[in-house]
Amino acid sequence: xxxxxxxxxxxxxxxxxxxxxxxxxxxxxxxxxxxxxxxxxxxxxxxxxxxxxxxxxxxxxxxxxxxxxxxxxxxxxxxxxxxxxxxxxxxxxxxxxxxxxxxxxxxxxxxxxxxxxxxxxxxxxxxxxxxxxxxxxxxxxxxxxxxxxxxxxxxxxxxxxxxxxxxxxxxxxxxxxxxxxxxxxxxxxxxxxxxxxxxxxxxxxxxxxxxxxxxxxxxxxxxxxxxxxxxxxxxxxxxxxxxxxxxxxxxxxxxxxxxxxxxxxxxxxxxxxxxxxxxxxxxxxxxxxxxxxxxxxxxxxxxxxxxxxxxxxxxxxxxxxxxxxxxxxxx
Amino acid sequence: xxxxxxxxxxxxxxxxxxxxxxxxxxxxxxxxxxxxxxxxxxxxxxxxxxxxxxxxxxxxxxxxxxxxxxxxxxxxxxxxxxxxxxxxxxxxxxxxxxxxxxxxxxxxxxxxxxxxxxxxxxxxxxxxxxxxxxxxxxxxxxxxxxxxxxxxxxxxxxxxxxxxxxxxxxxxxxxxxxxxxxxxxxxxxxxxxxxxxxxxxxxxxxxxxxxxxxxxxxxxxxxxxxxxxxxxxxxxxxxxxxxxxxxxxxxxxxxxxxxxxxxxxxxxxxxxxxxxxxxxxxxxxxxxxxxxxxxxxxxxxxxxxxxxxxxxxxxxxxxxxxxxxxxxxxx
DNA sequence: ATGAAAGCGCTAACAA
DNA sequence: TTGTTAGCGCTTTCAT
Numbered sequence: 001x002x003x004x005x006x007x008x009x010x011x012x013x014x015x016x017x018x019x020x021x022x023x024x025x026x027x028x029x030x031x032x033x034x035x036x037x038x039x040x041x042x043x044x045x046x047x048x049x050x051x052x053x054x055x056x057x058x059x060x061x062x063x064x065x066x067x068x069x070x071x072x073x074x075x076x077x078x079x080x081x082x083x084x085x086x087x088x089x090x091x092x093x094x095x096x097x098x099x100x101x102x103x104x105x106x107x108x109x110x111x112x113x114x115x116x117x118x119x120x121x122x123x124x125x126x127x128x129x130x131x132x133x134x135x136x137x138x139x140x141x142x143x144x145x146x147x148x149x150x151x152x153x154x155x156x157x158x159x160x161x162x163x164x165x166x167x168x169x170x171x172x173x174x175x176x177x178x179x180x181x182x183x184x185x186x187x188x189x190x191x192x193x194x195x196x197x198x199x200x201x202x203x204x205x206x207x208x209x210x211x212x213x214x215x216x217x218x219x220x221x222x223x224x225x226x227x228x229x230x231x232x233x234x235x236x237x238x239x240x241x242x243x244x245x246x247x248x249x250x251x252x253x254x255x256x257x258x259x260x261x262x263x264x265x266x267x268x269x270x271x272x273x274x275x276x277x278x279x280x281x282x283x284x285x286x287x288x289x290x291x292x293x294x295x296x297x298x299x300x301x302x303x304x305x306x307x308x309x310x311x312x313x314x315x316x317x318x319x320x321x322x323x324x325x326x327x328x329x330x331x
Numbered sequence: 332x333x334x335x336x337x338x339x340x341x342x343x344x345x346x347x348x349x350x351x352x353x354x355x356x357x358x359x360x361x362x363x364x365x366x367x368x369x370x371x372x373x374x375x376x377x378x379x380x381x382x383x384x385x386x387x388x389x390x391x392x393x394x395x396x397x398x399x400x401x402x403x404x405x406x407x408x409x410x411x412x413x414x415x416x417x418x419x420x421x422x423x424x425x426x427x428x429x430x431x432x433x434x435x436x437x438x439x440x441x442x443x444x445x446x447x448x449x450x451x452x453x454x455x456x457x458x459x460x461x462x463x464x465x466x467x468x469x470x471x472x473x474x475x476x477x478x479x480x481x482x483x484x485x486x487x488x489x490x491x492x493x494x495x496x497x498x499x500x501x502x503x504x505x506x507x508x509x510x511x512x513x514x515x516x517x518x519x520x521x522x523x524x525x526x527x528x529x530x531x532x533x534x535x536x537x538x539x540x541x542x543x544x545x546x547x548x549x550x551x552x553x554x555x556x557x558x559x560x561x562x563x564x565x566x567x568x569x570x571x572x573x574x575x576x577x578x579x580x581x582x583x584x585x586x587x588x589x590x591x592x593x594x595x596x597x598x599x600x601x602x603x604x605x606x607x608x609x610x611x612x613x614x615x616x617x618x619x620x621x622x623x624x625x626x627x628x629x630x631x632x633x634x635x636x637x638x639x640x641x642x643x644x645x646x647x648x649x650x651x652x653x654x655x656x657x658x659x660x661x662x
Numbered sequence: 663a664t665g666a667a668a669g670c671g672c673t674a675a676c677a678a
Numbered sequence: 679t680t681g682t683t684a685g686c687g688c689t690t691t692c693a694t
Contacts, residue, residue: 073409
């Protein structure tokens, strides 16, 4: 059934040794031009494709990266993946993509799968419930670079690339402060996550530093529905907020539903600003103003870091892509 | 640097042959329980992980599927991918994900990459510009099942799984017709794509069959912005449409912007209905009513078909997931 | 119950 | 310029 062309088959037809075929195909200088040509022609005709498994086995060089995310279909990761995949293709690598589903057991199984496939390096966004990052650190120490991205462990000595949480939160806060708002509803996510803590701290700090002090109401929502409910309640108050800040796309999507439901005019009656990857904010009219945390850019950065590690850079560091304010018209 | 545990290393330490180790680890009946236990213990301690490449080389069974899409970060594909990846994990397979970027050259390169990796089977959504599907058909004939999904070639004798385009369009049309609307603006995509043709044909056919005949305005938009402009123009007319149909998520996202801009009340002043994967419609208030074409369900179906092919089912067919109407409140 | 040996497809050092 | 050989890690047939 499955008949594939191998060097051996070509060599038998051409009455040459396997190594000659191998060399001819890699344009080795010691092979005569005539032989090369004959080999190339037949190889093309027989649709020869080298066996990546055999090459890996022989050379111990796999040309495959692993990528472990909670889910591929989630606001941010898809653009991260797109960026990494682009770079992989550009650099002759393949990508083994695995979803943890936010389950630490699956995560560890997937890690094993990566090891089985003898991947060259691993990009990983750990789940919020991952307690033990040692298996990842071990892999890194044993010579397979591990780049943590987005949700990274607090452990110092590892490669981390993150969105500029502090920057993005500060930019958002300052954008609000510059507009002389009276009352701000700030919606944050799960308070156990470091990303929430960082954004919250930077956001409140900016408010405290400022001279003008709008009233600030801080709430936490675990998902879009909760964000929607909280927004709905607040917009129903007699002194409703004139500005809503959402720390993530998920929260923004919930909050926007409540805003649309309220019938209030954006930005005349209520302003909106978010931290986002950019896709969700552009779905509304007016487009939502946001501090960008680009998954795509982060993916490019992660790849660059990976290549540096492979070239021997052992300098371990925390890198981040800077955030910029993208004006939409909602503030 | 990269030190990995192999059967050989274990065998040397235990003073046993490699084959004994191999057998012990697979719980072969002819190995004594004591030996098995010793081997298992050491293997665990040394973190032995079998080399997938060596196994593939030896057994000619790779346990890797290829997945080729235009882009991972696009409305529909991410959920398809999520479904396929879930099933892969459940069944002990890995997934090699590749993006064509809608470029046929990249597509062909990626196909080669899949062959290099000796994948077990391939899921592929061809680009709109793919003229020659022969390389895929050849792969299929040579024993590696190829499942086309979503954008499938018109060629008959191959495995295809699709969303129920005709169903979804008919369901949408009938939902509109049952509401006694007066004037419908129907927005379709690129008219060169078979998906557009199918949906358009089924949609108009349903209208023609019906007794009540609302005025029907059909437009084509190549992207979200164009959909937005067309919607904007139509809503500015003196006799504006009371209903807008969008054949895809991309078109819906553009159209919704214009609707929000108009300030018209949904569904009181203007109704909306779309064909969608479900994510975008749920971002608005009220949620948009849509005929579901689920990427996730399609992924599950594609995987089932793949497994059937691997079990020897050579019965080649076109499968599709049925569409259902999901009521949002916008109609 | 265990071992020896061949071989999957490929590369590379060494020979000729 | 080309061929021979060994070996990457593993499975499996055939001994013992």
